[in-house]
Each structure stands twice: as C-alpha cells, then as structure tokens.
Amino acid sequence: MTTCNRYKPNKVLNFRNAAKIVDCPQAVLIGFLVKLDWIYRSPQGIRATRKGMSKGCVTERPFSRSKYSGRQALITGKGLAVLQGNLDYEEPV
Numbered sequence: 001m002t003t004c005n006r007y008k009p010n011k012v013l014n015f016r017n018a019a020k021i022v023d024c025p026q027a028v029l030i031g032f033l034v035k036l037d038w039i040y041r042s043p044q045g046i047r048a049t050r051k052g053m054s055k056g057c058v059t060e061r062p063f064s065r066s067k068y069s070g071r072q073a074l075i076t077g078k079g080l081a082v083l084q085g086n087l088d089y090e091e092p093v
Contacts, residue, residue, distance in 0.1 A: 012059055012074040015046070022083050029083075033058070039073050048073040057082055 015033075019026040030046065033039045038052030052058035057079030060071045075083070 011077045012061070013077075013080065014072070014074055018075045018080055018083070021080060032083075033075075038079070044070055046073045047071065052079070055079075 013021070015030055016026050019029040022029065030039070033052075034041070036052070037049055038055075038058045039046050039048055041047075048058040048060045053060070055078075056076060058073055058075055060073050063070060063072045
C-alpha cells in the first residue's frame with residue numbers, strides 16, 4: 001500500500017483540507033466518499049461508515065465547540081493516499 005508523500009498514515013484531515021490536497025472541490029470529494037461507502041450523511045452531519053473505518057481510510061473524533069458537540073468524520077493519511085490514486089475529476093466546461 002502506498003502512503004501519501006505529504007501526510008503520514010496516522011495523520012487525519014478534515015474534508016476541506018483533503019479536497020485542497022487532491023485538488024478538487026469539497027462537494028465533489030464528499031460525493032466520491034459517499035459513493036465509496038466510506039461516509040454517509042445523517043441529520044447530525046457527515047459520519048464515517050464501518051467499511052471506511054475498518055479499512056483505516058476514515059475515522060471519527062469527538063468535538064465540542066461552544067454549545068455544539070458531536071462526532072466529526074476525518075480522512076486518514078492512508079485514505080488520502082488511496083484517494084490520490086483513484087479520484088478522477090475534470091473541471092466542467
């Protein structure tokens with residue numbers, strides 16, 4: 001398995017920063033991750049699936065900001081390396 005040359009496998013990134021690295025819009029990245037069945041949308045926000053977590057490509061961590069708290073889905077360095085090889089995005093004309 002190849003690792004991302006910019007991030008270590010044990011590092012985690014939010015979707016915005018991961019989209020910048022793979023050079024595509026954040027919405028496209030999230031849609032692609034949903035198609036891969038790594039994440040899903042719930043009323044509480046974007047959550048990681050068991051499939052994505054068992055592969056080590058995504059993870060979740062608790063967060064708390066002022067009156068909001070919950071779990072945040074994040075992409076791991078391993079997941080980012082997989083995405084860099086698989087994501088085919090072309091700018092719309």
